[in-house]
Amino acid sequence: VSNLINYPNLKKPRKTDKEINFANRGMSLENDLNLTNEYYRSIGKAIIHKKPLPLQIVAVDYRKRSAARITEAYFKTPSTTDYNGVYRGFYLDYDAKETNSLTAFPLSQVHQHQLKHLQAVIQQKGIAFLIIRFTKCNQDYLLLAKDLLAFIAKNARKSLAKSWIEENAYLIKQALNPRLSYLEIIDQIIEEVKYV
Amino acid sequence: VSNLINYPNLKKPRKTDKEINFANRGMSLENDLNLTNEYYRSIGKAIIHKKPLPLQIVAVDYRKRSAARITEAYFKTPSTTDYNGVYRGFYLDYDAKETNSLTAFPLSQVHQHQLKHLQAVIQQKGIAFLIIRFTKCNQDYLLLAKDLLAFIAKNARKSLAKSWIEENAYLIKQALNPRLSYLEIIDQIIEEVKYV
Numbered sequence: 001v002s003n004l005i006n007y008p009n010l011k012k013p014r015k016t017d018k019e020i021n022f023a024n025r026g027m028s029l030e031n032d033l034n035l036t037n038e039y040y041r042s043i044g045k046a047i048i049h050k051k052p053l054p055l056q057i058v059a060v061d062y063r064k065r066s067a068a069r070i071t072e073a074y075f076k077t078p079s080t081t082d083y084n085g086v087y088r089g090f091y092l093d094y095d096a097k098e099t100n101s102l103t104a105f106p107l108s109q110v111h112q113h114q115l116k117h118l119q120a121v122i123q124q125k126g127i128a129f130l131i132i133r134f135t136k137c138n139q140d141y142l143l144l145a146k147d148l149l150a151f152i153a154k155n156a157r158k159s160l161a162k163s164w165i166e167e168n169a170y171l172i173k174q175a176l177n178p179r180l181s182y183l184e185i186i187d188q189i190i191e192e193v194k195y196v
Numbered sequence: 197v198s199n200l201i202n203y204p205n206l207k208k209p210r211k212t213d214k215e216i217n218f219a220n221r222g223m224s225l226e227n228d229l230n231l232t233n234e235y236y237r238s239i240g241k242a243i244i245h246k247k248p249l250p251l252q253i254v255a256v257d258y259r260k261r262s263a264a265r266i267t268e269a270y271f272k273t274p275s276t277t278d279y280n281g282v283y284r285g286f287y288l289d290y291d292a293k294e295t296n297s298l299t300a301f302p303l304s305q306v307h308q309h310q311l312k313h314l315q316a317v318i319q320q321k322g323i324a325f326l327i328i329r330f331t332k333c334n335q336d337y338l339l340l341a342k343d344l345l346a347f348i349a350k351n352a353r354k355s356l357a358k359s360w361i362e363e364n365a366y367l368i369k370q371a372l373n374p375r376l377s378y379l380e381i382i383d384q385i386i387e388e389v390k391y392v
Contacts, residue, residue, distance in 0.1 A: 047316045049276055052250040055266065070251065070269040080245055084280060086287035089321030093282070120243045125285030 027179075029096045029133040029140070033083065036178040046183060048085030048092060054078055080117045081128075087183060090190060091126035093118070098133040104159040105132050107152070115152070118145035127186060127195040131172070132165065141169035142185050144195060223375075225292045225329040225336070229279065232374040242379060244281030244288060250274055276313045277324075283379060286386060287322035289314070294329040300355040301328050303348070311348070314341035323382060323391040327368070330358065337365035338381050340391060 027035075033050070040046040059072035081095035097109050110130070121128040128145035143160075147168050151160065170185045189195050223231075229246070236242040255268035277291035293305050306326070317324040324341035339356075343364050347356065366381045385391050 041316065044316065044319060047313070047320050047322070052248040054248040055251060055269075067270050070271075071267060073251075073266040073269055074263050075266075086289070086317055086320040086322040089287070091282035091285070091287040117243070120237065120240065121282055123240060124243050124282040126243070126282040 029098050029131065032140075032179040033096055033131065036180045036182070037083070037085075039178045040183065046085060046087035046092070048083055048087070050083050051078070051080070077111070077113070079113055081114055087186060088190065090186075091121070091124070092129075092186065093121045093126050094129045094131055096131045096133070098135050100135050101159075102134070102136055102162070104161050105134075105165060106159045108158065110148070115149065119149060122146055122149075122196055125196055127189065131180070131182065132169070134162065138174075140172040140174065140180055140182075141165050142172055142182050143169035144189065146194075146196065225294050225327065228336075228375040229292055229327065232376045232378070233279070233281075235374045236379065242281060242283035242288070244279060244283065246279050247274070247276070273307070273309070275309055277310055283382060284386065286382070287317070287320070288325075288382065289317045289322050290325045290327055292327045292329070294331050296331050297355075298330070298332055298358070300357050301330075301361060302355045304354065306344070311345065315345060318342055318345075318392055321392055323385065327376070327378065328361065328365070334370075336368040336370065336376055336378075337361050338368055338378050339365035340385065342390075342392065 030050070037046075037048045037050070040048060054076040055070075056074045056076050057070055057072075058074070059070070061069040061071050081093055083095065084091070084093045086092070095110075095114060097105070099105050099109070118128040122145060130143045130145065130148065132141045132143055133139070134141075143165065148160075151164070151168075170188075172180045172182050172185065174180060226246070233242070233244045233246070236244060250272040251269045252272050253266055253269045255266070257265040257267050277289055279291065280287070280289040282288070291306070291310060293301070295301050295305070314324040318341060326339045326341065326344065328337045328339055329335070330337075339361065344356075347353075347360070347364075366384075368376045368378050368381065370376060
């Protein structure tokens with residue numbers, strides 16, 4: 001069972017903060033991205049979905065005809081990132097990460113198999129990246145996988161300093177709709193062919 | 197619970213047929229595609245994965261620290277196709293369908309939300325298609341979504357005649373490795389810009 005992992009929590013939206021802020025009402029990054037991608041799909045701008053969590057299904061009860069009921073299953077380690085899709089003919093592939101740190105993003109949050117996957121996507125000329133949220137300062141960055149991989153190749157550090165991210169990643173604008181307009185950044189990256 | 201569906205069977209490889217045939221040993225189309233995509237990934241040719249089944253998780257038992265155990269979950273209707281990924285910078289998106297019919301492919305096997313998804317992918321310049329297996333004649337066809345959608349727009353028929361598929365789809369070569377060399381067909385489609 002080495003590929004079974006203990007998912008600590010199924011993400012739920014946090015309770016509303018006291019300070020109401022339309023740009024970000026204290027929702028999780030996953031929620032914001034789901035709303036953003038739903039919006040992009042609704043206006044025909046991009047087709048990007050979050051993949052379902054991979055599960056190892058052990059037992060299913062078929063007795064009720066209305067709906068088969070899974071009675072035993074376990075979370076598996078995903079072999080890819082969580083989000084992918086197509087925009088303007090380009091393949092987009094990314095993962096979303098949140099940190100409570102004010103000063104750095106811990107690289108332990110990016111798993112080895114994800115780095116391998118991001119590298120493979122770049123080789124196929126896909127646009128691979130991370131979206132990193134610094135929860136406490138309410139900032140979201142788009143970091144190209146090629147820049148992340150270059151950093152890892154050159155550094156033994158176990159985290160990316162926030163100052164490094166500010167210099168090397170793109171700050172994502174927050175708004176009401178879309179919440180995170182990351183496709184504006186992708187437009188810029190496509191234009192400058194920065195993704196490979 | 198209208199989005200919960202009764203998945204009749206979790207696909208298992210069928211028992212080996214008596215007649216051993218290296219091109220196709222009686223495996224399911226899903227199995228053949230998984231092996232094919234694994235092979236393509238292993239040689240760095242394309243990064244294409246099958247998406248996990250979407251599940252509605254109702255109850256999880258966290259008592260054992262080693263692995264959280266899902267004790268109640270239900271299958272949900274997928275909102276997309278099962279397979280997607282990137283090849284040569286192109287976004288590929290498809291679903292796999294099998295029929296026992298010798299003469300036709302029933303269109304009831306393609307759900308409305310899948311048609312809508314395939315259409316949206318085409319609009320984003322992705323390459324959208326179906327892989328259809330005629331199990332009894334052991335033939336696999338790659339049918340571009342644009343040709344399927346054009347047929348549906350013009351015809352009230354509830355199925356695609358096999359003769360129509362033979363004329364309008366691409367027969368996929370079967371071999372040992374990759375089992376279904378469908379990327380050869382994609383190369384041809386890219387070259388002739390047939391996908392939009």
